[in-house]
Amino acid sequence: MPQDDTATIVAAAIGQAGREDRSSPARRRAKKVFIARVLFFIGLAGAWQSLSLWPYFGPNLTPGLQRIIPEIIRLAGTPMLWGAMWDTLSYALLALLLGAITGITLGTAVGLIRPVRRSSRLLLEVLRATPLFGLMPIFILLLGTGPVFKLSLPFLGSMWPFLVQTSQGVAKVDSVLIETVRSFRVPKRHVLLRVVLPNALPYMATALRLSLVLSILITVGVEALMKLPGLGAEVALSSQYAAMTEMWAWIFYAAVVGMGATLLVERVEKAMIYWRPSGRSA
The missing domain is CATH 1.20.5 (Single alpha-helices involved in coiled-coils or other helix-helix interfaces)
Known part of the structure; x- marks a missing residue:
C-alpha cells in the first residue's frame, strides 16, 4: 500500500x-x-x-393503573377524545396567537418609549399579579359564556408574558447600537425590524414558552369551571358523575397535550435563538 x-x-x-x-x-x-x-x-x-x-x-378515588390504562386505551379509539383535544388546542393556540401579536406590539412600544415604560411599570406589575379567574364574573357579564368568553381569559394570560418580556428585551437593546444604525440614515422601520426586535428575540422565546403553557392551563380551567366543550369539561363531568377512572384518563390526556406542546415549543425556541449556546443542541 x-x-x-x-x-x-x-x-x-x-x-x-x-x-x-x-x-x-x-x-x-x-x-x-x-x-x-x-x-x-x-x-x-x-x-x-x-x-x-x-x-x-x-x-374509588385513586383507582389502580390496571383500571386507568385500559380506560386510556379505550378513549384513544373514540372520536370524543380527538374532538375534545381539538376544542382545547384550537382555542389555546388562537389565544396564544392573539396574545403574542398584542403583547409584542404593546411591549415594543413600552420598551422604546422611556416615559411610557417608567409610568406604566407599576400598573403592569399590578395587572400581571391579578388572578385571571377572579375576573371571571366580570367577563361573564360582559361577554356571556360563549366562545368569546372562552377565548378571553387565555388571551389575557398569554399576552402578559409577551408584553413584559418584549418590553424588557427592547429596553435592553444597546442605545449606542441603535444610534449608530440611525446615523447611516436607516429608516426607523428597518431599525425596528432588523435591529431592535432581533436583539429582543431571546426574551420573546422565553415568553412563548411561558405563554403556551399558561394558555393551555387557563383554557382547560375555563372549560372545567364553565362546562364548555374540551378536555376540561370532560374532566369536570367525569368527576361530577363519580367516574373516577374516566376522570384520571382525561387528566392523562390533558397532561399529554401540555407536555407535547412544551416539547414542541422548546424546539421552536432553539430554532429562534440558535446562535446562543443554550439554543444549540449538544
Whole structure:
C-alpha cells in the first residue's frame, strides 16, 4: 500500500476517534437523563398503586393503573377524545396567537418609549399579579359564556408574558447600537425590524414558552369551571358523575397535550435563538 494512502487512513481513523470522544460525554449525559426519567416514572407508578391500596384514598378515588390504562386505551379509539383535544388546542393556540401579536406590539412600544415604560411599570406589575379567574364574573357579564368568553381569559394570560418580556428585551437593546444604525440614515422601520426586535428575540422565546403553557392551563380551567366543550369539561363531568377512572384518563390526556406542546415549543425556541449556546443542541 502506498505511504500516502496509509497516512490518509490513519488521519481519518484519528479524526473519527476524536469525534467519538467528543460525542461520548453528551451520549452519557443523555443516557443518564433517560435512566433518571424511567426511574422517576417507575417510582410514580409505585406510589400511585400504593395510594390505591391505602384506605384513606381507596380504589374509588385513586383507582389502580390496571383500571386507568385500559380506560386510556379505550378513549384513544373514540372520536370524543380527538374532538375534545381539538376544542382545547384550537382555542389555546388562537389565544396564544392573539396574545403574542398584542403583547409584542404593546411591549415594543413600552420598551422604546422611556416615559411610557417608567409610568406604566407599576400598573403592569399590578395587572400581571391579578388572578385571571377572579375576573371571571366580570367577563361573564360582559361577554356571556360563549366562545368569546372562552377565548378571553387565555388571551389575557398569554399576552402578559409577551408584553413584559418584549418590553424588557427592547429596553435592553444597546442605545449606542441603535444610534449608530440611525446615523447611516436607516429608516426607523428597518431599525425596528432588523435591529431592535432581533436583539429582543431571546426574551420573546422565553415568553412563548411561558405563554403556551399558561394558555393551555387557563383554557382547560375555563372549560372545567364553565362546562364548555374540551378536555376540561370532560374532566369536570367525569368527576361530577363519580367516574373516577374516566376522570384520571382525561387528566392523562390533558397532561399529554401540555407536555407535547412544551416539547414542541422548546424546539421552536432553539430554532429562534440558535446562535446562543443554550439554543444549540449538544
